[in-house]
Structures are given as C-alpha cells and as structure tokens.
Amino acid sequence: MHRHIEDELTRLKDQILAMGGHVELAVEAATQALITRNSKLLKQVHDLEDKINREHMEVDNSCVQLLARQSPLAADLRLVIAVLKISTDLERMGDQAVNIAHNTREYLEGAPVKELIDLPVMANEVRGMVRDSLDAFVHQSRELAEKVLARDDIVDSFKHKIFQELIGYMSQNSTQIEQALDLILIARNLERLGDHATNIAEDVIFAITGNDIRHGGGQHE
C-alpha cells in the first residue's frame, strides 16, 4: 500500500508538470505572436488550451481516485489538495493565454501602437514566475516558492506603468483607442498570470509545511 501511494503521487506530480509545460508553451506562443507580429502562432495557443483543459479533468479525476482508494494523510493529503488547486490555476492560466491570443489577434489587425512599451519585458517576467512556480513544485522548494511571491509586486508595477503610458497614448491618438485598449487588456492578463503563479507558489508552501500563508496567514504562525 505504501509503495502504491508513492507511485500514484509521483504520477500526479508528472501530470501537473506536463500540464504546466503546456501552459508555459501557450503563454510563450501568445506573447511571441504579439512581439513578433506573427498571428500564425495564435493557433498553437488554442490547441494547447484544448490539451490543458483535458489534462485539468484528468488530474482532478486522478486526485478523486487517489483520495478514494488511498485515504492519504498528513503530507500526502496536503500534496493531493495542492495538486487539485494547482490544476485549477493552470487551467485558468490556459484561459488567460487564450485571452492574450484573442486580444493579440485584434491588435495585429490594425496599425501598431508606436511601441509595445514594457509589455515584452513584463511578459518575460511573468513567464519566469510561471516557470519558477512549477520548479518550486517539482523540487518542493519553499525557498523558490517564496522568491515567486516576492516577484508579484514587480509585475504589478509593470502593469501600472503600462496602463499609465497607454492612457496617455489614447488621449493623444483617438484613432488608435482600440489598439491601445488591446494592449491594456493584455497587460491585465499578464498580471493575472502572475497572480496564478503566486497561487501555485502558495500551494507549494502549504503542501511542504502545512502552513496556509494565503491572506497573510503566514504571519500568524
């Protein structure tokens, strides 16, 4: 029995890793389509989202089966709960990649806003957070998870700066309001991707330590 549950937990981890890999690819394809003005990449995002959605159901199903068959306790139970939550976050990250793809398609139909401002840098920072949150999960590393949490403020300040610049741009260029709005919504989606990476990092810490650090809970340890 003990051996068996270890195998099932390893399989769950592998499922999350595969799913996370697809999320990374979807975010990469959506943001590269924007940066290189290559709308052909957008189809990949939709194909990856289909895959991610299927994986979401498979992971949930594996968790339910594992809970029913193994009745895991303590750290094992926490890991299964964390996997359920991480899988939900990854699925919503797939949705965000699709939102970015949607806004990018609209954006690429018109003339470019003079510069993409800090969007490529922000996208890079967010992709780093996503990758590191998954690495923190694989290695069950509290240290790496905490580094992800610390980066959320950087992403928020990018978003704030991009918003301000684009609002200024819109007031000067009334014929390009839709284009600038597309970029604002993309910055917003990137911010949300960062939020999801943060959620994953929090779940990793919960799985490792049993501490619920969300909502400042860690301060009451």
Place this chain on the structure above:
Amino acid sequence: MHRHIEDELTRLKDQILAMGGHVELAVEAATQALITRNSKLLKQVHDLEDKINREHMEVDNSCVQLLARQSPLAADLRLVIAVLKISTDLERMGDQAVNIAHNTREYLEGAPVKELIDLPVMANEVRGMVRDSLDAFVHQSRELAEKVLARDDIVDSFKHKIFQELIGYMSQNSTQIEQALDLILIARNLERLGDHATNIAEDVIFAITGNDIRHGGGQHE
C-alpha cells in the same frame, strides 16, 4: 461514524453559504457604490473581503480535516472536492468585488461618463447568477445549476456591447479616457464574476452527478 460525517458535511455546506452570502454583499456594495455614486459603500467591500479570505482558509482547513478523519467516498467525497473548488471561486469573487471597488473609487473621482450604459443591468444579471449558483449548491439542484450555465452568454454579450459603446465614447471624449477605461475594467470584472458563478454551477453538477461537464465533457456522457 455515519452520523458524524453527515454533521461535518452539513457544517461544510453552512460555511460555504455564509461565505457566499458575504460575496453577494461585497458585489452588491461595490456595484451600488458605482450606480449611486456613493463611495462610502466601498469600505464595506474591503471589510467583507477580509471576512471572505478568513472563511476561505477555514473552509479549506475543514475539508482537509474531514478528508483526513472520515475518508469519505463517492458522493460525499465529490461534495468535499466541490466545496474546495467553490471556496476558491468565492475567494476570487471577493477579489473581483475589490477590483470593482478600486475602479469605482477612481471613477467617482472624476466627472461621470454621460451614462453608465448597460452596466447596472449587467451587474444585476451577474448578481442573479451568483445567487442562483449558491442556491443550486444549497438545494443540490442540477436544474438550477444548468440555468446558471445558460446565462453566461447573456453576461458576455453585455460586456461586448458595453466595450463597444465605451470605445466609441473614448474616441469622442479624449479628456475622459481614464473614466471610460474604469468602466471597461468594471465590465470585465463583472464578466469574470459571471465566469466564477459558472464554475460553481459546474462544481454543483459534478457533486450531484459525478459528471465532469467542464470543457464540453458533458457531451461525452
């Protein structure tokens, strides 16, 4: 033992209902602040979010304890999994109410955009979806849950219409771009609230039937 798990499940349901009630109040306060231009209501939103965040941790904790102590099976296990997911959705709905409050505060600082367009009607529709998704959970009603799912398209089309009208408005009124953008972001947050109500309805159907209807899964029954 059987009696005991029933009691714990009833308590879990009560926790979700209390949390859901606070989410409804938060959405109500945020949208009423916008509609009646009463920024005093915004503090309530933040107080309610604090409460919702605490309840989120309490519900998760109750679920972990119940899984560890009772090792529930079949419908009971599905209910606990659904509660874990619903609690996560409710917590994010609290965040959305705070986002609306934030954009409303900014919006109320300036001159009003001539009309709020369909935002009050959209807000009303979304509040109805939230309430009905919680009712579907209390009564474990598949019928009501399916009605919630059907309403998601209505909310999406409201958002689309509001976006188009506000983009037109911005191109005519370059001094009020920030105000109009606040309303666009509020419409976006309302749309997300509707998405979360949809997630809850899907979780209710999963808890009742064991069918995972997400991502078109229901078509393969």
